[in-house]
Amino acid sequence: MLVKDIMTRHPIMAASDTPVTEVQSIMSQNGIRHLPVVGDGKRLQGLITRQRLALKADELGSLNVWEITRHISQLRAGQIMLKRAQVITVTPNRTVERAAALLTDYKISGLPVVEEEIVVGIITETDLLRAFQIMLGLPMSGVRVTVRMPNRKGEFNKLSSVIAQNGWGVTGMGSFPTPRNPGKYDLVLKIPDVSVDEVQEALSSIPDQTIVDIRAAV
Amino acid sequence: MASEITYGHTGPVLKLEDVAIAYKVRGGEIEAVQNVSFEINRGESHGIVGESGCGKSTVAWAIVNFLGANGYVKRGSVKFLGQELVGKRGEDLRRLRGDQIAMVYQDPMQALNPSMRLGDQLKEVLTVHRGLSNAEAEKRAIEMLERVYMPDAANVMKRFPHQISGGQQQRVVIAMALLNNPALLIMDEPTTALDVTVEAAVLDLIAELRREFDTAIMYITHNLGVVARVCTKVGVMYAGEMVERGTVEQIFKHPQHPYTQGLMRCVPKLGADKASSMLYPIRGRVPPPNSRPIGCIFGPRCDYARERCRLERPQPRIMSNGVEVRCHFAEEIDPAQWQPHEDIELPTVHEVAPGEPLLKIEHLKKYYEVSGTTLKDLLGLTPKRYVKAVEDATFTVRQGRTLGVVGESGCGKSTLIKTIIGLENSTDGKAEFMGFDITGDISSRDLAVIKELQMVFQNPDSTMNPSYTVGQQIARPMLRFKTVPKKQVRQEVIKLLQAMRLGENYMDRLPRQLSGGEKQRVGIARALASHPNLVLCDEPVSALDVSVQAAILNLLLDLQSKLGTTMVFIAHDLSVVRFFSDDVAVMYLGQIMEIGPADAIYAPPYHPYTEALLSAVPIPDPTAEQKHIRLEGSVPSALDPPSGCRFHTRCPRRHLAPEEGAVCATQIPPWQEIGNGHKIFCHIPQEILRTFEPVISIKEKDESHVS
Amino acid sequence: MTVAQPVLAASRPPSRLRKLWNSISIVFQSRIGTAGLVVVAFWVIIAFVSLFWTPYPPNSSLFVQNLPHNSTNWLGTDHLGRDELSRLMQGTQVILLKTRLPGENRIAIPGGVAIWGVLGSLLLGSVLGLNAGYRGGWWDQVIMQVLDALIAFPVIVLYLVIIAALGQGDLVVIFAITITGAPGVARLVRGLTLDIKTRDYIRAAETRGESKAFIMYREILPNARGPLLVDAMLRVGYAIFAIGTLGFLGLGLPPPDPDWGNMVNEARRNIFINQWAVIFPSLAIASLVIGLNLFADGLREEITRYQK
Ligand SMILES: Nc1ncnc2c1ncn2[C@@H]1O[C@H](COP(=O)(O)OP(=O)(O)OP(=O)(O)O)[C@@H](O)[C@H]1O
Ligand code: SF4
Ligand code: SF4
Numbered sequence A: 001m002l003v004k005d006i007m008t009r010h011p012i013m014a015a016s017d018t019p020v021t022e023v024q025s026i027m028s029q030n031g032i033r034h035l036p037v038v039g040d041g042k043r044l045q046g047l048i049t050r051q052r053l054a055l056k057a058d059e060l061g062s063l064n065v066w067e068i069t070r071h072i073s074q075l076r077a078g079q080i081m082l083k084r085a086q087v088i089t090v091t092p093n094r095t096v097e098r099a100a101a102l103l104t105d106y107k108i109s110g111l112p113v114v115e116e117e118i119v120v121g122i123i124t125e126t127d128l129l130r131a132f133q134i135m136l137g138l139p140m141s142g143v144r145v146t147v148r149m150p151n152r153k154g155e156f157n158k159l160s161s162v163i164a165q166n167g168w169g170v171t172g173m174g175s176f177p178t179p180r181n182p183g184k185y186d187l188v189l190k191i192p193d194v195s196v197d198e199v200q201e202a203l204s205s206i207p208d209q210t211i212v213d214i215r216a217a218v
Numbered sequence B: 001m002a003s004e005i006t007y008g009h010t011g012p013v014l015k016l017e018d019v020a021i022a023y024k025v026r027g028g029e030i031e032a033v034q035n036v037s038f039e040i041n042r043g044e045s046h047g048i049v050g051e052s053g054c055g056k057s058t059v060a061w062a063i064v065n066f067l068g069a070n071g072y073v074k075r076g077s078v079k080f081l082g083q084e085l086v087g088k089r090g091e092d093l094r095r096l097r098g099d100q101i102a103m104v105y106q107d108p109m110q111a112l113n114p115s116m117r118l119g120d121q122l123k124e125v126l127t128v129h130r131g132l133s134n135a136e137a138e139k140r141a142i143e144m145l146e147r148v149y150m151p152d153a154a155n156v157m158k159r160f161p162h163q164i165s166g167g168q169q170q171r172v173v174i175a176m177a178l179l180n181n182p183a184l185l186i187m188d189e190p191t192t193a194l195d196v197t198v199e200a201a202v203l204d205l206i207a208e209l210r211r212e213f214d215t216a217i218m219y220i221t222h223n224l225g226v227v228a229r230v231c232t233k234v235g236v237m238y239a240g241e242m243v244e245r246g247t248v249e250q251i252f253k254h255p256q257h258p259y260t261q262g263l264m265r266c267v268p269k270l271g272a273d274k275a276s277s278m279l280y281p282i283r284g285r286v287p288p289p290n291s292r293p294i295g296c297i298f299g300p301r302c303d304y305a306r307e308r309c310r311l312e313r314p315q316p317r318i319m320s321n322g323v324e325v326r327c328h329f330a331e332e333i334d335p336a337q338w339q340p341h342e343d344i345e346l347p348t349v350h351e352v353a354p355g356e357p358l359l360k361i362e363h364l365k366k367y368y369e370v371s372g373t374t375l376k377d378l379l380g381l382t383p384k385r386y387v388k389a390v391e392d393a394t395f396t397v398r399q400g401r402t403l404g405v406v407g408e409s410g411c412g413k414s415t416l417i418k419t420i421i422g423l424e425n426s427t428d429g430k431a432e433f434m435g436f437d438i439t440g441d442i443s444s445r446d447l448a449v450i451k452e453l454q455m456v457f458q459n460p461d462s463t464m465n466p467s468y469t470v471g472q473q474i475a476r477p478m479l480r481f482k483t484v485p486k487k488q489v490r491q492e493v494i495k496l497l498q499a500m501r502l503g504e505n506y507m508d509r510l511p512r513q514l515s516g517g518e519k520q521r522v523g524i525a526r527a528l529a530s531h532p533n534l535v536l537c538d539e540p541v542s543a544l545d546v547s548v549q550a551a552i553l554n555l556l557l558d559l560q561s562k563l564g565t566t567m568v569f570i571a572h573d574l575s576v577v578r579f580f581s582d583d584v585a586v587m588y589l590g591q592i593m594e595i596g597p598a599d600a601i602y603a604p605p606y607h608p609y610t611e612a613l614l615s616a617v618p619i620p621d622p623t624a625e626q627k628h629i630r631l632e633g634s635v636p637s638a639l640d641p642p643s644g645c646r647f648h649t650r651c652p653r654r655h656l657a658p659e660e661g662a663v664c665a666t667q668i669p670p671w672q673e674i675g676n677g678h679k680i681f682c683h684i685p686q687e688i689l690r691t692f693e694p695v696i697s698i699k700e701k702d703e704s705h706v707s
Numbered sequence C: 001m002t003v004a005q006p007v008l009a010a011s012r013p014p015s016r017l018r019k020l021w022n023s024i025s026i027v028f029q030s031r032i033g034t035a036g037l038v039v040v041a042f043w044v045i046i047a048f049v050s051l052f053w054t055p056y057p058p059n060s061s062l063f064v065q066n067l068p069h070n071s072t073n074w075l076g077t078d079h080l081g082r083d084e085l086s087r088l089m090q091g092t093q094v095i096l097l098k099t100r101l102p103g104e105n106r107i108a109i110p111g112g113v114a115i116w117g118v119l120g121s122l123l124l125g126s127v128l129g130l131n132a133g134y135r136g137g138w139w140d141q142v143i144m145q146v147l148d149a150l151i152a153f154p155v156i157v158l159y160l161v162i163i164a165a166l167g168q169g170d171l172v173v174i175f176a177i178t179i180t181g182a183p184g185v186a187r188l189v190r191g192l193t194l195d196i197k198t199r200d201y202i203r204a205a206e207t208r209g210e211s212k213a214f215i216m217y218r219e220i221l222p223n224a225r226g227p228l229l230v231d232a233m234l235r236v237g238y239a240i241f242a243i244g245t246l247g248f249l250g251l252g253l254p255p256p257d258p259d260w261g262n263m264v265n266e267a268r269r270n271i272f273i274n275q276w277a278v279i280f281p282s283l284a285i286a287s288l289v290i291g292l293n294l295f296a297d298g299l300r301e302e303i304t305r306y307q308k
């Protein structure tokens, strides 16, 4: 899974001379939190986030009400945006986990996706969370089972051969080091078209592995 | 089926709400489009279908602000990527749309500069808008051309637009549109001018690009088959309103608006014939924008109309299957119970036993001499060169039967007809009509022969002389051939007009006061005025809307069964030919490839070319499974056609012929008799040809999805 | 593809006059065209009035010479003491209303020199253009070569050659206008023919085995009517101009009847004494020519719009 697979293509964008009032309405009407500012054939110039729209008290301190209104109405996207040099971006061929790492490292919530400075998409927390859901098979119904296994070679093979023997399919899968239990891994599987009991029976026979959670889920 | 998984943001790229578009004209305004709403998401292709003049293009032009000086969006909102377009002007609009909307028209030359190399035009998009270096732009342009399957892309870059075929031009235009990676691609009949085989390739391309680039596509067409092939959703427009909108599967399986149902009854299914099926034209015609009814806009033509329909304009309602329908009674209407209204007259078709051979053509050839332009050519020093438009046509048409001729454009269909009727003289071979020799042109023929051979033309707008009234034009053949005494001409004309379902009051109208369908009827009346024995029809319905087309086909069938007229019928629409003809000849590059009874042609054994043609036809049924055979390259030049079998350069089945197909390039294939008059011109042995699967099978989709 | 059109109520077959009026009346849609028509109509009315009434006899010297405009002679008098206004009015006749046949008995036929000349060039030009365009091949080559050669001569030189060869007279001027106008008309008609002959209704006529002449004159020519009408209007303007020029050179229509060009020429000699005698006929020529041009422009604009 790469960024280009889960990003939103053709994002909503603004130009640097778009009035800030309009920027505000675009962002609220479409429910978006990141608005790339482009010019010159979709070349990235900056990024506007919700915080950027907040008025800065020190700039306005000396102005009276009328002047504030005028000041705001004359503001353009280019004046308030985060400039290109400060915008963290990602290229479409990075992996999703790298993109997620960028978000957590910089404590930001979205990344413009650029290819040679041209904006080709945007990827946000929402996209990554949606990918996470899909990865674990959320939209499909089936049996969701968590198997705890030791962290050593051959364990996964045992599990997968049982699944293969039963002729089952897998619609979602994820593996996580078990919290507070070093040396163990929790593997989450979503198996469609079977009953909880069938799964329980088949998987409980695997040596060294335990089912920590099993449920029919949608 | 599981719900489709979508990644990324799903807000619409384009959203129209209650849009009305008006043109200011002298003495007022016409509202060409009223209350149209729809939205298109990323990676979705939304079809807009409807008959001519119902406002499809107007909607597209409104989005790109191309309505001309007199058009404007009167009401409603057009949102592109979440931003309102209506009410913004000039610079603002340009900034909003930026490079994000591209449009592809029916005629690719509208988008190409004839005096500039294709490469330069493609590169310009990148260098001017994006400031790419020339070398970089060149690389990108070539990549994109390869992306749209342009053969020999690097070479094409150096050519001028007129040096590539129409289908290739359209691909270049699409490539150019995609270079900027637009969010919305508007296509207005992009394949209407193309041959079926080329169309099929372009449609494949569009479907693939949509998925890959996540582009939202608005696809305008009047062809239901094309919609079924490329679109995910479709809106049906009628007289400026969108009357039904939903997913392609739902609309084709359960059309709920009476107009949509009517449209579907107008087009012949591929494989249907006149004996077993019927076309039902929609009665009446589209009201002009300024005399639309107050109530339901389709009311005057609707078979279900009631009092409420006359008084109240229906609003779009969402039905249980998610389809939006503009009809008060959509739930109650059951198309299975439908009966044709007594106003539409249906032809009575009875099978005619093949009569005496009327037209006998043997090894007919027609070559056109091409004159070179060099001085040497002018002085006659270079050897003469010929376009071999018809090479060896052999067939017989029997009294009372209809021979359909199909093939791609430029295959010699029209030349064949012109030679038979005498607009051209033939180069070689024999042609006999009612026992008279007709190898020469008209000037060498007897008036008695001329009278028996008449023709119906393609273009309704040029089939009638604008300076004379309908009556004068129909009377002319009667006077010329003296088939009717002078005094009775008027009565005879009226009789003919009535047979065409046009009243006596049409006598004194001028062509510009007639609709396309009416002009075509008059054209038919003129052809029949001398009571000819053989009528040649050159694409008589291809310029008409489907409902008019159905009416004209019915009319021709009816006249034929009443008068016993024999016909030769050219059309590029294979379903129409199948429906209308008793026998069919398939032509490729001047050569008849297969000939026989219609049902035999459309079922295995096929000639490889026929098979390719059939698998390219867009079928108005999204559940139909069709073989995927696409021809490579384009039709070779008729100036020096390939040796051996003319089709060998593109034949997808060639490896099945003896010696792995080596004979195809060297030897002229034999005519293989399949039986019952069915003949195939191919090296592949009959036994192998018989093993080909049928091209089209209609299956219910199976619903498994698990990995 | 075609767009549905309103159903018109049944109508009588339109008469020829009605048709002509229909095609001309669309000019009222255009402001320029209407202005042109008003100017032209003004002169046509003047011409008719002059047949029955002019303020004074136009050819008799009743007044003092070279008067400027005053209350008796509204436009003054010329160098022979003839009334300018009367002469100007009468001057319209030879252009628009009558052609004097040669001979002593002064017979005139209706239709002015300009009108006949233009009709002549239309006739000749149409025949040549139709044959060149429809038959093509050698016909086209030969006809167009000859016409191109004619066009290569400056028009005025052609006039002079013809008049030098045939002498003065109304018929000669008509002939000269015909010859000089025909190549232009032929080109126009040829172009239209080349377009019209590709239409299906011409194919239909051919498949009926109609003669070439029938196809050219009955099937093609009527459809060239619109553009020809426009062209004719322009040509009447040119013809008037040409007549003026010839008159000015003293080669135009023969005396004694007044001719605008001639009037300018004669008054020119006294231009320092009486410039008005030069200005009024010049204005007359200019206004009629411009009127015709505007009219033709309006007509063209509307015809092309109408055809769309
Ligand atoms: N520039 C214009 N001025 C006035 N009326 C116009 C203009 N352009 C289109 N119309 C009218 O608007 C209506 C809709 O036309 P439009 O071209 O959108 O139809 P369409 O559905 O695209 O037809 P087609 O299938 O023939 O392309 C028609 O009645 C047409 O005559
Ligand atoms: S509202 Fe009435 S007239 Fe209109 S489509 Fe429905 S049934 Fe027919
Ligand atoms: S003869 Fe050969 S090339 Fe021609 S159609 Fe048959 S297989 Fe194809």
Ligand SMILES: [Mg+2]
Binding pocket: B056, B057, B058, B188
């Ligand atoms: Mg259109």
